[in-house]
Amino acid sequence: MISGPSHFEHNKGRIVVAMSGGVDSSVAAALLLEDGYEVIGVTLQLQSCENEAFGSSCCSAPGPTHARAAAGVLRIPHYVLDCRQQFHDAVLHYSWTEYSRGRTPNPCVICNERIKFGFLLDMAKSLGATKIATGHYVRLENAGSGGTFLRRGLDHGKDQSYFLFSLDGRQRAAALCPVGRFTKNEVREKARSLGLQNADLEESQDACFVAKGEAFAEILRQHFQDTGRSGEVVDGEGKVLGMHQGFHQFTVGQRRGLGIALGQKAWVKSIDPESARVILALDKNELLSKGLIATGVRWHHPFSNSDSIACSVQVRYRHVAVPAVVEHLGPESVRVTFNQPVRAVTPGQAAVFYDGDRLLGGGWIERSLNS
16 A cells, blocks of 8 residues: 655655646655655646547546646646647657558657657746656666666556657656556555545546547548558458558558458558558468567667667567567667567567566667568
8 A cells, every 4th residue: 555644845846747637647746745745737738629539638628627636635736738739740740650651650659758758848847847757657766877767667567668768868867657666556545545536537548649430540641631542452472352541541460440351360461651552461470570670769778789688579568578689780770589479560669678677778660570
């Protein structure tokens, strides 16, 4: 059970907490208040709430309402920060650019790097805050002159370190994620003990928002007024199996919603943006890859260009990290060779490297190396 003092003395300085309205960020604020920080709650408005194309988000009515209620219970100030333009430019535009290239984006990583630990951090500094905090399930440890590094959250089922791999040293040093030391059940128990109304709210989505009715990619296509690119659906030998209305609607490993009837199971093996072809695998083993090439790599620990390292690699959020060898190829690029083939390695997703529960770094999957 999480415990804390019954009275607070603000002796550790001012901190801004990103309060989405969920239980995790609310308890994060409470823990920091108990630990002696002067806490300011901020809810980020990421999009126009009257936009009916999107579903629930941290800007929709329940988010600020729950955050404001939690702030009231904790007796801390609460503000809503309008960052719709920043979110549009940094996250939405990035996401559509990736889909239009035949890749599958990870908007949560970009949102964390550029909005929560970017725009919000800059705003917090202007308010005299020394740090910012979120409700992420991750542990941060100060290694002195070695900087701040990340470990998986104690509750591995809720761990969100994968989404924070791209934070630089300045961002990691300014971050606090206090709920990472606890399990989800302990966080809910703490919220109940504080009398927070959101103690038993359902889990929020991993993404910043969820599109209603249509897939995220199609909503983005309409938003950016792009025509998309239709083309052929083929098998591994190039035989035409059908037609599609836009390759942005597909992702590697996808089995449902292919839009064609084959009389047998099939999966998306790859997408060729030049020909606008979607290539299907009729055997699931065709999705196996022996490795991958990653670019835009950011290391949290020094890594010599001449070194190769044995570590565990996670290629999507719910993927269990697997043993692999990572080799330096050039500036911010590596080759990853898995000890055993991995299914559905997807360009555009993140490949994140771990030593046990310690995050070593990560990069963006450029392409898979087929078995």
